[in-house]
Amino acid sequence: MIRKCFFLLLMLLCSGWGAAVAQSGDRQADLKAVFIYNFTRYIDWSMDAEGSDFVIGVIGPSPVSIALNEIALTNAVGKRRIVIQTYNKPEEIQYCNILFIPRTTTFPLQSILDKAGRGVLTVSEETGLAKKGTAFNFVMINDKIKFETNLKAIDAAGLKAGSQLLKLAILVD
């Protein structure tokens, strides 16, 4: 309950009422969830069917997916309901809009990327993964969460990222 309250507060802080918050431990996971939600605002999803659910997939268990579930309760992407799905192995990956690859995953990245395919925005949190083909990758710089962006990966997924987002990103090849 306390955690939930705290999370809600953080949620508010980050998605609008936000301010500088100590970024450590579980709070990092919460921030990452908020960031993932905020990504949705700057990606052009128009190629996806309207009215259907907005699916965020997470490979394996992760504190981020808990935080995402909290967000999904009170937020939507446009008018689309947010649905969080957990895939325990790459073969389970189904249709989704965002695929979060936690640091803890043991599957080879390429197998996940192959399965994800077109129309899916991949987000990872391990140093160097953007270079290897995920669209966004969270990194810690000066105790702050930043994100790397692989434009080719976004392009390959058939998506477009807004400049407001890209100007905050660390671009990698």
Add this chain to the structure above:
Amino acid sequence: MQVFTSVLVLLIVFTVFIITDIRGYKQRKIDSMLGLAQVLAANNVSTLQFMDNEAAHQILSELHDVAPDILHAAIIDSTGRTFAKYVKDTAVGMAIPKDLPNNGYVLEYGRLYVTSLIVADKKVLGKVMLEVELSELEKIKREKFELAGILLVIAIASSFLIALLIQPYISKRLLMLVNTMKDAGSTGDYSKPLVDEGKDEISTLVRVYNSLMVQVKESQRRKEEFIGIASHELKTPLTTIKGYIDLIDSMEDQQPKKQFVQKALENVQKLERLIKDLLDVSKMQSGQLELNVQEFDMGTLLEESIAGFRMVSGTHKITWNGDHSPGMIRADRQRIEQVMVNLLSNAIKYSPGEKEVLVNSSSDGEEMLIMVQDHGPGIPAEELPNIFDRFYRTKDTSIHISGFGLGLYICKDIIDRHHGKIWVESTKEGSAFYFSLPMKYDKSSLTNVKPV
């Protein structure tokens, strides 16, 4: 006056010009800063969402080049904490006005404060706040005032110059008009038309004056014509009346009939003299008066005139001093006699009672000088310049003298035609009328004198 008017107009124009200019500058500044704040707000949505205050700081630091008159810029998050800020190198602390709205502007402390809310998906994420220096405003004010001052000086100088250049041109023409009007007033000659080449109000004035003078001249001419005709027409029946009364007078011996007839005769003679004067004036005006010049003895003329008056006026004593034979003169005897008769009759009329009338005559071989002096009340100094005018009568109502006021006018005209002079000297003890006549004529100078 012209200069004052133009300075006033210029002052008003400049004031309005400066005020609108400054207001325009302020409004433009406000508009551009509001716009800039909105752009900053839009650009900082993502920085707040991703809590990237470094990026926000980066965006704000670009203001240094984009808008150098921004002293402070800050992005405040929704909790009121400063998320990112920018301070211009030269700026000191930022004073935030109390009444600064969340989305708008305030002009205070000579500075402009602008805010704009940072909104995403209808949620307020924070706000952008700008503090803008209006130093340029002071500069613009100073420049405009300087410019206005310089223009004002130039305008005053040029209007002075123009006034100075135009003044003689206008004054000259106006003075000419004034002089012509004065001339016309004093000489009674309205026939002289004025010529003015200009095409402005003064030439209009001159044209109107000329046409007015034509009318005046015309009415003058008609009046003279009337006097001429009327006096002529009056004279004819009067001569007949006089003839018959004369006849009755010679036939009647019985009193009081004889006395009545003589009273009638006296008045007829008075009327005859008046009509004769009118006729003379009419002739003088129309140029029909001709002098019947002949050589005669002035002494005889004076003697006859004085004797005539001694006979009529028993009460007055007429004393003749000076040279009783001033010599021969070439002139119209009848007209000079008329002058003497007029002067003597005036002297008797204006000195009631048994006061003495003095006559003096003298000559120096060149000129003959005759004086007729009375011991009446004299003529007031202010009337002296006018007494030789036509139809001029003294304003002193205590003396009741009948007549048209033509006697002295006729005298002056006659003496003028003889190239002589006539004048008066008057004190409270009486008036002395003088006339002088040249004794030697240069024949060619007598152009309007027709010899026999």
